[in-house]
Amino acid sequence: MSKYRMMFFLFIVFLLCSKMLFAATLFDTQKVSPYVKILLNRLEQKNLTSTDYKEMGLKKSAAGLEIPLILGKNTSESLRRKIQMLGGDVGTESGRFMTVYVPEDRLNELVRLDEVKYVSYFLPAHPALNVSVPVIQANRVHEGRTPLSRPFKGKNIVIGIIDSGVDYSSSDFRNPDGSTRILYIWDQTTSVKTPAHFNYGTEWTSSDINSGRCTEIDGPKNSGHGTHVTGIAAGNGAPEGKYIGVAPEADIIFVKTDFDFNHIIDGAAYVFRHAEDLKKPAVVNLSLGTQQGPHDGTSPAAQLLAAEVNRGKIIVAAASNEGNVNVHTRLSLSNETKATGFVADFNDKHAVNVAVWYSGGAIDIALAGLDTGLNLLGSSAWVRPGNRISDKTFSANGKSYGIYAI
Known part of the structure; x- marks a missing residue:
């Protein structure tokens, strides 16, 4: 791999599908948050490095990998007991939510519990x-x-x-x-x-x-x-x-x-x-x-x-120190296709996470990679709500410019 840093442009393309309805409230959405899906996919690949564990806030112990999650739940006295039976632990509980810590190999069982209505995972602050x-x-x-x-x-x-x-x-x-x-x-x-x-x-x-x-x-x-x-x-x-x-x-x-x-x-x-x-x-x-x-x-x-x-x-x-950091963009869609772009460093140690928040209708998403000369390196298929693709590579002339997942 080259020792110097290369950069390439990524464009996220959004397609508004007005015929599909989007549920606006948290518990009407799918049970597992996008970040949990990304986490599950990374864990399935069994190729996480020590840097990945650090950046994702995951901790290994003698008992295995512990996953920190936030659950949306029904009020149920039995849920805490069921989590403990899975080898997990409950931290803070308030109203409809609780922080929990579960072993990696019991995560799917946790998601399937009837009392659990939504499972989310947050990267470290x-x-x-x-x-x-x-x-x-x-x-x-x-x-x-x-x-x-x-x-x-x-x-x-x-x-x-x-x-x-x-x-x-x-x-x-x-x-x-x-x-x-x-x-x-x-x-x-x-x-x-x-x-x-x-x-x-x-x-x-x-x-x-x-x-x-x-x-x-x-x-x-x-x-x-x-x-x-x-x-x-x-x-x-x-x-x-x-x-x-x-x-x-x-x-x-x-x-x-x-x-x-x-x-x-x-x-x-x-x-x-x-x-x-x-x-x-x-x-x-x-x-x-x-x-x-x-x-x-x-x-x-x-x-x-x-x-x-x-x-x-x-x-x-804190109001943060990142007011001048270009990390946000906004698009308005109406039965049309639009794109927005950002620059990603080419390296083997860091992931670039992009979150899309919207209300009304539903959107399909595709990803395209361009080099610094704005030449197309490759593009993904359209991904509809509820679906995913993973471990796809942007490459040109024998060089890999990044692996992506949606």
């Missing part, structure tokens, strides 16, 4: 963060300026951070007497003493931190990001005597996540459980995100997070 206190004028709140009746600095509030880790030794997160302001740390990347309600990770208490027993670190991946975020949200400015966070007097509960989306949802539930026990309101900060999903609050992950929100329970998310 990635960190995101923007600017700080003066930009949002939080300093005016600290000072109690009009129309506020007094200053507000987060006292008796719990700030929950779900991120890469936290440097709990920093004076930014300590009280004047030197004791920690961090009430709990849940390290989801290790398993020493699991927290209540969950069977993975390691929970450290404020006593563990103050006594030096806590061994959590910020990293190695995204090292420093979680500490940076926590400093902006709740730092007291002690290290430099400035750079004070939004809520410098708040209590802190930190979840060091592996960015598995199920674990992120579990992390929010974890923070709110502890805050409820403390009888304190809580705000969970997510300076992370993903381009997956419609971004309108209707995805299973978004609905599970939204179900955690209530009086005294708020979740906030």
